[in-house]
Amino acid sequence: MSASPKARPERLITDIASLRARFPALDQQVHGKRLVYLDNAASSQCPDVVLETMLEQQSRNHANVHRGVHALSQRATDAYEGAREKVRAYLNASGVDEIVFTRGTTESINLVASSLGGSLLEPGDEVLITQMEHHSNIIPWQLVCERTGARLVPAPITDRGEIDLDAFEKLLNERTRIVAVAHVSNALGTVNPVERIVELAHRAGAYVLVDGAQAMAHMRVDVQALDCDFYAFSGHKMFAPTGIGVLYAKRALLERMPPYQGGGEMILTVSFEKTVYNALPYKFEAGTPNITGAVALGAAVDFLSTIDFDALAAHEHRLLDYATEKVLALGAHVIGTAESKAGVLSFVLDRVHAHDVGTIVDSEGVAIRTGHHCAMPVMERFGVPATARASFALYNNADDVDRLILGLKRALEIFA
Amino acid sequence: MNELRDLYREVILDHNRSPRNFGEIDGADRVVEGVNPLCGDRLTLYLKLDENRIDDIKFKGSGCAISMASSSLMTERVKGATVEESLSLFEKVHEMLAGQGNAIDELDKLAALSGVREFPTRVKCASLAWHALKSALSGTDDRVSTE
Ligand SMILES: Cc1ncc(COP(=O)(O)O)c(C=O)c1O
Numbered sequence: 001m002s003a004s005p006k007a008r009p010e011r012l013i014t015d016i017a018s019l020r021a022r023f024p025a026l027d028q029q030v031h032g033k034r035l036v037y038l039d040n041a042a043s044s045q046c047p048d049v050v051l052e053t054m055l056e057q058q059s060r061n062h063a064n065v066h067r068g069v070h071a072l073s074q075r076a077t078d079a080y081e082g083a084r085e086k087v088r089a090y091l092n093a094s095g096v097d098e099i100v101f102t103r104g105t106t107e108s109i110n111l112v113a114s115s116l117g118g119s120l121l122e123p124g125d126e127v128l129i130t131q132m133e134h135h136s137n138i139i140p141w142q143l144v145c146e147r148t149g150a151r152l153v154p155a156p157i158t159d160r161g162e163i164d165l166d167a168f169e170k171l172l173n174e175r176t177r178i179v180a181v182a183h184v185s186n187a188l189g190t191v192n193p194v195e196r197i198v199e200l201a202h203r204a205g206a207y208v209l210v211d212g213a214q215a216m217a218h219m220r221v222d223v224q225a226l227d228c229d230f231y232a233f234s235g236h237k238m239f240a241p242t243g244i245g246v247l248y249a250k251r252a253l254l255e256r257m258p259p260y261q262g263g264g265e266m267i268l269t270v271s272f273e274k275t276v277y278n279a280l281p282y283k284f285e286a287g288t289p290n291i292t293g294a295v296a297l298g299a300a301v302d303f304l305s306t307i308d309f310d311a312l313a314a315h316e317h318r319l320l321d322y323a324t325e326k327v328l329a330l331g332a333h334v335i336g337t338a339e340s341k342a343g344v345l346s347f348v349l350d351r352v353h354a355h356d357v358g359t360i361v362d363s364e365g366v367a368i369r370t371g372h373h374c375a376m377p378v379m380e381r382f383g384v385p386a387t388a389r390a391s392f393a394l395y396n397n398a399d400d401v402d403r404l405i406l407g408l409k410r411a412l413e414i415f416a
Numbered sequence: 417m418n419e420l421r422d423l424y425r426e427v428i429l430d431h432n433r434s435p436r437n438f439g440e441i442d443g444a445d446r447v448v449e450g451v452n453p454l455c456g457d458r459l460t461l462y463l464k465l466d467e468n469r470i471d472d473i474k475f476k477g478s479g480c481a482i483s484m485a486s487s488s489l490m491t492e493r494v495k496g497a498t499v500e501e502s503l504s505l506f507e508k509v510h511e512m513l514a515g516q517g518n519a520i521d522e523l524d525k526l527a528a529l530s531g532v533r534e535f536p537t538r539v540k541c542a543s544l545a546w547h548a549l550k551s552a553l554s555g556t557d558d559r560v561s562t563e
Contacts (some may be wrong), residue, residue, distance in 0.1 A: 355455045355480035356424075359535060363420050372456045379456065385478045386456045414424050415481070 012308035016315040019307070020395040022047040033365030036403045041186050041344055041391035042369050043236045044217055046300070050240055053299035057292045064288055066265065080291050083298030084281075090301045091231070092222040093248055097280035100254070101294050104245035105213040106136040108232035109180070111247055111284060112209055113140035115257040117178060120207075123149030126175045128206070130168070130192075131157045131381055132185045135374045137211045141180060150177070157381060161188035161336040165196070172204040179206045183221070184214035187375040187389070188336030189320075189344030191215075198228050207253070213237055217393060218316060218342045220309050223248050235293060239393075240300035244293030247284070254280050261286040312394055316343040319392050323401045330408055335382050343392030346373070349408070352415045354386040360414060361388075361407030368404070423531035423538070424481065427489070432481035437474045437491035450477075450548035450560045452540050457483045461548040468498050480541050482532060487545035489526055499553050506550045513539050 013019065020026060025045040028035050037045060057079060063072035065080045081096070088096045102108045117127070117140075127141045131154050138152075145152045153176075155168040163181070172179075179201040184191050194210050201208045209230035215221060216238040223231050230253075235244040249257075259266055259277060263286035268276040277283045320343050324334060332347040349357060358370035369389045372379045379385060390404055441462035448461045459477030463470060473495050475487045490509075494502045505526075512520055515533045532538045547560045 353478075353480040353484075355457070355538075355541065356482070359423070359538060360420060371454060376456070385458065414420070415429065 012311075013306050014308045014311040016307070016311055016394055017397060019047075020397065022049070022303075023395050024048060024051065026395060030365040030367070031363050034403075036366040036400045038390040038392065038396065038400060038404060039367045039369050040217070040393035040396075041214060041237070041373075041389065043242065044239050044393050045395070046241060046296075047239055047303050049303050050296050050299045054241065054292055054296045057295045062292075065291055066282075076291055079295045079298075080289070083294045083301075086298040086301045087246055090305065091248055092224050094224060095251060098248055098251050098254065100247040100249065100281040100284045101289050102232075102245045102247050103243055103290070104234035104236070105134075105211060105232045106140075106234075106245075108230075108245055108247035109137055109209065109211065110140045111260045112230050112232070112249070113144045115260045115284075116207065116253065117141065117144035117150075118147065119258055120177055121145070121148040121150040124175060125150040125177045126153050126173070127151070127178045127180065128153045128155060128168075128171055128176050128201075129180050130155045130163050130182070131377050132161065132163070132188060132190065132375065133180070133182055133377070134186055134211065134213070135376070137180050137182060137209075138377070141178075151175075154377065157190075157378075160338050161185065161190050161378075161382075162338045163190075163192055163197075165193070168197070169200055172200060172206065174205065176201070176204055176206045178209065180209040180211065182211045182214065184212075184218065184342045184344075185336070185375075185378070186214045186344065186391075187346055187373040187378040187387070188338065189341040189346065189391075190336060190338040191219075191340040191342055194228065195226060198226060202227070214342060214344070217304075219313065229253055235297040235300065238297075238300055239303060240297040241293055244290045244297050246297070251280065254284065257284075259283055259286070263287040265289070307394070315394065316392055319343060319396055319398065319401060320345060322398055323390060323392075323404065326401060326405045327408065330405070330412065332408070335384065335387050343396075344389060345391070346387040346389045348384050348387050349412065352411045354388040356415070357388045357408065357411050360411040361404060364403065364407040364410060366400075366404050366407045419531070419534045423535055425528050425531060427525060427528040428481060428485040428531075431485035431488040435475075435484050435488040437488065437495065438476065439474045440476055441472055441474050444474075446552040446555065448548045448552040448560060450544045450551075452479070452483065452544050453561060454537075454540065455480065457541060457544060459483065459487055459545060459548065461487075461545065461552055463552050465499075468500075470494050470497055470499070470502060475545065479544070480538075482529075482538055482541040483544050486529055486542045489529065490545050490549060493526060494549065502549065503553060506546050509546050510543065513543055 061075040063076040065077040207229040210228045212233040231248040236242040266286040335346040354370040444462035445465045446463040457479035462474045464472040473491045532542045
């Protein structure tokens with residue numbers, strides 16, 4: 001394990017508002033108005049350093065990795081493996097062999113469901129999830145349960161949108177082999193008590209996967225402190241581009257798990273009789289990877305490492321509180337009122353369907369998400385077909401909220 | 417914004433507020449369910465046919481103003497029409513929503529839906545009910561999706 005190549009910056013950035021200028025995408029007009037981007041839970045914008053890194057990587061160092069003796073291949077390999085080390089250090093994983101690059105959260109979860117689930121689960125075993133999961137933390141488990149005869153069990157959530165921990169604890173039993181739960185809910189904003197969930201699951205003898213897709217842009221995650229067995233996330237929700245993500249997994253588990261996909265990179269020797277798989281993490285990285293994506297994710301991690309996360313959390317909570325108060329004043333119903341929330345505000349207006357809200361605020365230059373947010377069971381739980389969702393990132397400010405509120409007022413006016 | 421006013425015309429808002437022919441038909445001859453997976457709009461269309469004529473038509477469901485109004489306007493218009501007339505109307509509406517053809521004049525009140533042309537992401541909201549109707553009349557599917 002090598003030390004982080006860059007020393008930690010002396011002083012972390014506490015002036016969160018100053019970071020906005022680093023995101024060129026925000027500096028544009030939409031429908032003749034300054035863009036207000038409040039769809040960060042779907043995908044966040046990239047800061048200048050990430051964009052510059054991508055251009056540099058693609059224009060100077062483009063070559064395949066681990067395959068060539070030539071200079072460019074060496075540079076590409078160094079950059080790719082350098083990014084892996086950055087991610088390792090950022091997550092405080094014990095080794096780079098525990099960091100598998102994937103296409104994103106969805107692929108990370110499918111990898112675990114298919115490889116671990118496929119080899120571990122037996123008829124009558126149980127996979128415990130929650131009612132607030134994103135479809136990508138439901139369907140991979142559903143598929144492997146169908147294949148193995150295991151049962152998928154959803155733990156209920158409360159009216160505020162929190163996991164009902166008592167019910168969760170009661171559902172854990174000796175048949176529970178895997179627990180899969182979101183760190184932060186994309187539809188409700190709830191920050192789940194994952195430390196406690198990991199502890200309970202381990203006590204019951206189950207492995208735990210944490211879906212960190214919505215957590216990474218808002219909080220620091222230490223996988224050793226959390227002690228989860230798997231942690232999955234996507235680059236594009238943490239200021240990197242789409243098409244790159246990570247599966248962190250404990251080494252001992254990765255060693256025992258069968259490969260997920262076959263191809264180049266993941267082998268040592270191949271004959272038609274027998275193939276010897278490559279060392280970790282390459283056993284799980286079949287084919288030419290998204291090299292530029294990984295390098296860009298490394299740059300995003302560097303960027304995040306310069307920020308004071310206490311200041312960031314305070315900034316985002318101020319925004320969330322301000323926005324919540326403002327939409328409530330308009331008579332909106334907020335879906336997801338957990339004690340501990342990240343910057344996600346899901347709401348419905350009585351008179352205006354979420355989809356119409358989305359179109360009207362868009363015409364005011366404000367980007368929000370409307371619909372079921374890939375969490376249909378959540379919509380079902382709260383008895384709404386769809387919600388409007390404003391989700392905040394570090395670059396948003398009170399002005400953005402005011403513009404959203406103007407857009408909502410316009411919607412209420414049209415539907416008066 | 418004019419485009420927005422053009423999308424949410426008074427007729428649309430009115431039919432959204434008080435949709436016509438909203439409900440179920442007991443003993444319907446055809447029942448078709450339509451879903452728009454993008455936004456979760458869902459509607460069920462009930463038809464009672466008298467030989468070649470739509471004797472009664474009702475719909476149920478939840479959706480945005482565009483899909484509610486489109487369903488309501490559609491049922492109002494095709495109630496009493498023949499199957500051929502309704503299918504031909506489907507084609508004209510389809511063309512209008514796609515921004516082609518010049519059938520708008522013949523569409524009368526249905527022309528109110530033409531505002532969606534400026535909002536490509538909303539065309540599916542307007543066309544959902546019509547696809548369900550086509551499917552009900554041709555008896556092909558009891559489930560349609562705009563995807
Ligand atoms: C909680 C959660 N899990 C999983 C995903 C899936 O992420 P991706 O589509 O990047 O694989 C998302 C994002 O949509 C999410 O919000």
